[in-house]
Amino acid sequence: MQVFKAFMKVLKKKMSYAIIYIGIFLGIVIPMATTQSNSGSVKEMFSEECKSSIALCIFDEDDSPESRAFSDYLGEKYTLKSLENDEEVLMNALYYFTVDRIITINKGFSDKLAKGEINGIIDSQHMHETTKNMLLDQDINSYFSAVSAYVEGGADTLSASRSAQDALMTDADVNAVSFKDDANDKNPDHFFSYFRILPYILTASIIGTLCPILMIMNKKEVRFRTNCSSLRPSSYTKQVFLGSALFVVGVWIIFMIAAMIIYGGIFSGKAWLAVLNSFIYSMVAASIAVFLSTFITNVNIISFVNQIISLGMSFTCGVFVEQELLSKGILSAARFLPAYWYIKANMMLDGTEVYSGTQFAQYLAIEAAFAAVIAILTLVVSKARYNSTALPKVRKLTSA
Amino acid sequence: MFFHNFKYEILSTSRVKTFLFWLMVFPMILGTLFKMAFGDVYEKDVLFSSIPTAVVETSENAVFRQVIDSIEEADEPLLKVTYTDEETAKQMLKDGKAKGIIYVGEKLSLSVTEQKISQVVLKSFVEQYGINEKIIRDTAEKDPTKLQAVIEKLSEDVSACNEIPVTSGNTDVYTQYFYNLIAMVGMFGSVTGLHITVQNQANLSALGARKNCSPTPKSTGLFASLLGSYMMQSVCMLLCVTFIHFVLKIDFGKNLPLVYLSAIIGGILGVSIGFLFGSLNRFSIEVKTGITMAVSMLSCFLSGLMMGQIQGVITEHIPILNKINPATVITDSLFCLDMYSDRSHFISKILTMLAISVFCTAAGILVTRRKKYASL
Numbered sequence: 001m002q003v004f005k006a007f008m009k010v011l012k013k014k015m016s017y018a019i020i021y022i023g024i025f026l027g028i029v030i031p032m033a034t035t036q037s038n039s040g041s042v043k044e045m046f047s048e049e050c051k052s053s054i055a056l057c058i059f060d061e062d063d064s065p066e067s068r069a070f071s072d073y074l075g076e077k078y079t080l081k082s083l084e085n086d087e088e089v090l091m092n093a094l095y096y097f098t099v100d101r102i103i104t105i106n107k108g109f110s111d112k113l114a115k116g117e118i119n120g121i122i123d124s125q126h127m128h129e130t131t132k133n134m135l136l137d138q139d140i141n142s143y144f145s146a147v148s149a150y151v152e153g154g155a156d157t158l159s160a161s162r163s164a165q166d167a168l169m170t171d172a173d174v175n176a177v178s179f180k181d182d183a184n185d186k187n188p189d190h191f192f193s194y195f196r197i198l199p200y201i202l203t204a205s206i207i208g209t210l211c212p213i214l215m216i217m218n219k220k221e222v223r224f225r226t227n228c229s230s231l232r233p234s235s236y237t238k239q240v241f242l243g244s245a246l247f248v249v250g251v252w253i254i255f256m257i258a259a260m261i262i263y264g265g266i267f268s269g270k271a272w273l274a275v276l277n278s279f280i281y282s283m284v285a286a287s288i289a290v291f292l293s294t295f296i297t298n299v300n301i302i303s304f305v306n307q308i309i310s311l312g313m314s315f316t317c318g319v320f321v322e323q324e325l326l327s328k329g330i331l332s333a334a335r336f337l338p339a340y341w342y343i344k345a346n347m348m349l350d351g352t353e354v355y356s357g358t359q360f361a362q363y364l365a366i367e368a369a370f371a372a373v374i375a376i377l378t379l380v381v382s383k384a385r386y387n388s389t390a391l392p393k394v395r396k397l398t399s400a
Numbered sequence: 401m402f403f404h405n406f407k408y409e410i411l412s413t414s415r416v417k418t419f420l421f422w423l424m425v426f427p428m429i430l431g432t433l434f435k436m437a438f439g440d441v442y443e444k445d446v447l448f449s450s451i452p453t454a455v456v457e458t459s460e461n462a463v464f465r466q467v468i469d470s471i472e473e474a475d476e477p478l479l480k481v482t483y484t485d486e487e488t489a490k491q492m493l494k495d496g497k498a499k500g501i502i503y504v505g506e507k508l509s510l511s512v513t514e515q516k517i518s519q520v521v522l523k524s525f526v527e528q529y530g531i532n533e534k535i536i537r538d539t540a541e542k543d544p545t546k547l548q549a550v551i552e553k554l555s556e557d558v559s560a561c562n563e564i565p566v567t568s569g570n571t572d573v574y575t576q577y578f579y580n581l582i583a584m585v586g587m588f589g590s591v592t593g594l595h596i597t598v599q600n601q602a603n604l605s606a607l608g609a610r611k612n613c614s615p616t617p618k619s620t621g622l623f624a625s626l627l628g629s630y631m632m633q634s635v636c637m638l639l640c641v642t643f644i645h646f647v648l649k650i651d652f653g654k655n656l657p658l659v660y661l662s663a664i665i666g667g668i669l670g671v672s673i674g675f676l677f678g679s680l681n682r683f684s685i686e687v688k689t690g691i692t693m694a695v696s697m698l699s700c701f702l703s704g705l706m707m708g709q710i711q712g713v714i715t716e717h718i719p720i721l722n723k724i725n726p727a728t729v730i731t732d733s734l735f736c737l738d739m740y741s742d743r744s745h746f747i748s749k750i751l752t753m754l755a756i757s758v759f760c761t762a763a764g765i766l767v768t769r770r771k772k773y774a775s776l
């Protein structure tokens with residue numbers, strides 16, 4: 001097992017690359033997993049969604065009981081954030097979604113409310129025409145419509161504000177319908193997001209580590225020394241294959257164990273299908289790494305090619321941005337890449353697409369076919385390279 | 401001798417393949433990938449689009465139909481309604497073709513599969529009926545004579561928000577990834593700056609040893625190297641901005657010359673930082689490169705290259721960090737140029753970049769000067 005031992009020695013030296021990637025990946029997914037998902041009754045979940053996803057900043061210049069009642073109403077439903085009243089801070093906060101809207105309650109607010117002058121009663125700034133801002137618009141208008149109706153009905157502005165607040169807490173009859181099966185429901189939120197990002201890390205860490213090792217093993221001098229030893233070529237191949245397989249499976253197992261730790265224990269239900277999907281993808285990444293190492297001889301070039309393949313596939317196949325948001329042209333081109341089919345399979349598991357066992361198996365088969373085709377290509381290229389270097393030398397020797 | 405050194409600095413830098421890739425080719429590839437991935441996301445995912453809704457009428461409700469008709473008259477209506485039977489509506493909900501089903505009978509009810517913002521809008525829409533009903537009931541109990549006036553008040557269109565425009569610039573939040581890409585190229589310039597010290601330090605390179613025992617004054621060689629590096633880095637910055645604007649068609653507003661200026665100063669900033677890091681210690685070239693790259697990448701991370709919203713989080717909690725982090729200052733200069741109508745914010749960012757560059761270069765020169773070697 002001399003070759004296997006040599007492989008492991010080189011692996012030990014090159015392992016830092018994979019460790020950096022694993023560390024960065026876990027650094028990103030752990031905070032993502034600790035984000036609390038909404039739970040409780042339907043009403044509670046709706047109110048949690050509003051509170052967690054919509055943020056406002058209110059500058060109350062009127063500071064009257066009526067303006068405070070309005071602020072309290074918004075504070076009850078949404079998250080209120082206090083920001084420094086500085087142009088640059090507010091611009092950044094709106095641009096980067098720290099707050100969705102900045103509301104200024106000007107002096108004279110309560111007087112205008114008493115007179116029923118509710119159009120344009122508050123100053124509002126928002127940057128993005130989002131659904132959240134649409135909802136805020138609708139809600140704020142409803143509030144002032146209700147207050148002015150109560151004022152019209154004879155109430156004073158403060159009691160009208162309180163009555164409006166009560167009226168706006170009226171709940172609709174809402175039913176939550178579920179089309180998911182129980183096995184899928186058990187998996188926590190973000191579980192399949194973890195598996196969505198996995199192709200990038202698997203590709204980058206496997207190519208970035210395995211390629212330089214195989215390149216060292218394939219170095220002309222090393223290969224010539226090995227070829228002229230008593231070791232049979234098949235034994236050499238088996239030992240390199242064993243070393244590579246051990247590394248790839250090892251990296252994959254680390255990610256699976258990390259998923260178990262992050263998401264609370266042994267997988268259940270469809271999570272196992274995600275595990276299978278990621279295992280097949282690991283094989284694809286390994287086959288790409290072996291293929292590249294057969295014809296690239298410069299470590300710097302491997303580093304560039306690795307970035308292009310891992311980032312390129314991730315951006316175009318839906319790893320970083322969901323496939324639903326990518327253009328049709330990009331998705332059509334992405335069909336020729338293995339990560340596209342990995343993501344398609346994962347979308348079935350996370351409920352984005354309706355699950356079908358046959359279709360899921362087809363996606364896995366396509367991924368496996370990629371691995372097989374790349375493996376065949378590797379054999380062809382390595383054979384051609386061997387013939388182009390070794391045979392002429394043999395001929396020269398025989399002719400001499 | 402200055403021009404001789406200057407010429408060879410440019411020639412040697414332009415022949416380093418890694419330099420050409422990471423500062424010229426890689427930003428183009430990454431920019432193209434950003435464009436492919438983020439090109440439509442703002443329109444598709446961030447901006448509001450009508451919420452597809454299935455409506456099942458269990459009994460006739462003319463008022464509801466009137467309300468829906470008036471909503472649908474808008475350019476971008478709140479709801480995109482499909483009247484259908486319950487079975488089809490459920491199938492639409494299952495397939496994701498509808499965000500919710502509104503059942504119209506004596507009362508309105510809603511069925512949803514998830515509790516996201518679109519569903520909150522639907523819930524709020526359905527609740528409006530109950531709210532008006534409660535207000536009318538309350539008035540009827542308190543003072544029935546005012547019932548008509550209250551009903552009229554409720555039917556009035558209200559627009560409570562006096563909208564104050566924030567900017568006339570490009571609000572597409574994904575554009576900031578391209579600003580960050582330019583900042584990244586600038587920060588990668590730190591490796592170029594690092595090589596200036598490596599090539600002038602006798603214990604780190606053969607060229608450094610050769611330069612140290614030559615009769616050329618150290619200052620001449622150093623300034624020639626610095627100027628050559630600034631120039632090469634500026635070429636990279638120009639190429640990056642040109643590619644992003646003219647090939648990828650990213651809108652930088654109406655101030656393209658100032659975008660180029662900002663990018664060039666960003667590049668000089670990166671080189672200066674690398675020059676300082678290289679001069680500060682006597683570590684090996686690998687350790688120096690590692691430290692410089694780690695600092696550059698951390699700076700880029702904090703400016704939002706890997707996670708777009710990080711700058712917003714920093715603005716909220718540690719705003720001072722955004723004012724001094726080099727990559728954020730480069731990004732912000734481009735952001736300010738497009739978003740603010742007056743130039744004061746942009747000028748302050750440019751001055752910050754220049755101040756950091758001058759400080760780093762001066763500190764680097766002070767540390768490098770009069771360095772002696774007992775043996776070469």
